[in-house]
Amino acid sequence: MTRVITLGQFIIEKQADFPYAKGELSRLLRDIGIAAKIVNREVNKAGLMDILGKAGSTNIQGEQQQKLDLYADQQFIAALKSGGECCIVASEENEHIIRLDTDVSKNAKYIVAIDPLDGSSNIDVNVPVGTIFSIYRRKSNEGSPGLKDVMQKGTEQVAAGYIIYGSSTMLVYTTGRGVNGFTLDPSIGEFCLSHPNMQIPETGTIYSINEGNYVHFPQSVKDYIKYCQVEDTQTNRPYASRYIGSMVADLHRNLIKGGIFIYPVTSRAPSGKLRLVYECNPMAFLIEQAGGRATNGHQRILELDIHELHQRSPIFIGSKNMVEKAESFNLIQP
Numbered sequence: 001m002t003r004v005i006t007l008g009q010f011i012i013e014k015q016a017d018f019p020y021a022k023g024e025l026s027r028l029l030r031d032i033g034i035a036a037k038i039v040n041r042e043v044n045k046a047g048l049m050d051i052l053g054k055a056g057s058t059n060i061q062g063e064q065q066q067k068l069d070l071y072a073d074q075q076f077i078a079a080l081k082s083g084g085e086c087c088i089v090a091s092e093e094n095e096h097i098i099r100l101d102t103d104v105s106k107n108a109k110y111i112v113a114i115d116p117l118d119g120s121s122n123i124d125v126n127v128p129v130g131t132i133f134s135i136y137r138r139k140s141n142e143g144s145p146g147l148k149d150v151m152q153k154g155t156e157q158v159a160a161g162y163i164i165y166g167s168s169t170m171l172v173y174t175t176g177r178g179v180n181g182f183t184l185d186p187s188i189g190e191f192c193l194s195h196p197n198m199q200i201p202e203t204g205t206i207y208s209i210n211e212g213n214y215v216h217f218p219q220s221v222k223d224y225i226k227y228c229q230v231e232d233t234q235t236n237r238p239y240a241s242r243y244i245g246s247m248v249a250d251l252h253r254n255l256i257k258g259g260i261f262i263y264p265v266t267s268r269a270p271s272g273k274l275r276l277v278y279e280c281n282p283m284a285f286l287i288e289q290a291g292g293r294a295t296n297g298h299q300r301i302l303e304l305d306i307h308e309l310h311q312r313s314p315i316f317i318g319s320k321n322m323v324e325k326a327e328s329f330n331l332i333q334p
């Protein structure tokens with residue numbers, strides 16, 4: 001019988017890779033896993049409870065908040081607060097950073113940035129949604145931690161990952177030593193290692209972009225889309241177009257099958273739509289760790305300066321060769 005490795009066991013075993021680690025990061029990852037299970041439980045019974053639909057509020061992104069956006073936000077914050085390893089949480093759903101000021105957490109070493117529910121407009125129609133997380137080490141040793149601890153470049157991330165609440169629920173993460181995926185076994189309530197050392201194919205045959213926005217795209221992006229659609233047997237074109245509208249689900253599929261995911265600048269969203277801190281940086285770290293590439297068209301996502309917490313960025317992310325090809329189309333300088 002093959003040995004089942006749970007997320008908890010895996011995290012503890014991997015701690016040996018970090019000789020000076022005192023277990024705080026391991027505990028933080030464990031806390032995220034626990035919150036993920038709670039959110040998963042609610043997402044799964046969404047159709048049965050009064051948790052579908054809009055909450056009636058608008059977030060700092062100018063989006064209508066869904067009830068599950070708020071529920072997931074609260075669950076992750078509560079888990080991080082009670083875990084005591086995180087001093088600040090920054091969330092897509094909250095305008096300002098949240099200082100966790102319990103006796104233990106105010107001196108904690110880690111910062112967590114989170115998109116509590118990604119693709120939440122899909123929740124009412126039973127399409128996969130996700131959670132994206134990103135972990136930084138606190139920079140300031142003295143005084144209370146603040147915004148500067150959160151606004152670090154993506155290269156400074158110590159861990160990042162996502163949970164996909166799909167046909168099965170998975171947690172996929174990296175601590176900078178490759179990418180590993182765990183599938184939730186509902187019968188035992190544990191995430192079990194199912195996808196060790198995930199690698200994104202160097203090239204693929206899927207492109208993922210909201211083509212309904214075509215008229216708003218820069219000419220370079222229109223040209224790249226045309227390239228994807230032209231017949232060429234050597235490069236297996238035309239490529240398949242696949243777009244779910246949940247970044248986590250679209251990227252998870254492309255990570256496994258190979259492909260490119262694009263959210264460019266548009267005439268209506270001149271800086272792009274996706275958020276650098278909560279979406280682009282964690283996904284860029286993870287995809288690079290799986291052998292892929294992530295750029296804003298001109299610069300590596302992970303090296304972008306952060307000017308404001310909810311900053312947006314265009315993104316071209318996925319299989320290395322496909323992203324490089326897209327970059328050759330003279331993409332607009334954001």
Ligand code: AHG
Binds near residue numbers: 115118210
């Ligand atoms: P969120 O639900 O966290 O606000 O994120 C939505 C994002 C992302 O998941 C998805 O890729 C993208 O928005 C879809 O945007 P369009 O509907 O403009 O294609």
Ligand code: MN
Binds near residue numbers: 061063092120
């Ligand atoms: Mn949102």
Ligand code: MN
Binds near residue numbers: 115117247279
């Ligand atoms: Mn999102």
Ligand code: MN
Binds near residue numbers: 069115116118119120
């Ligand atoms: Mn979200």
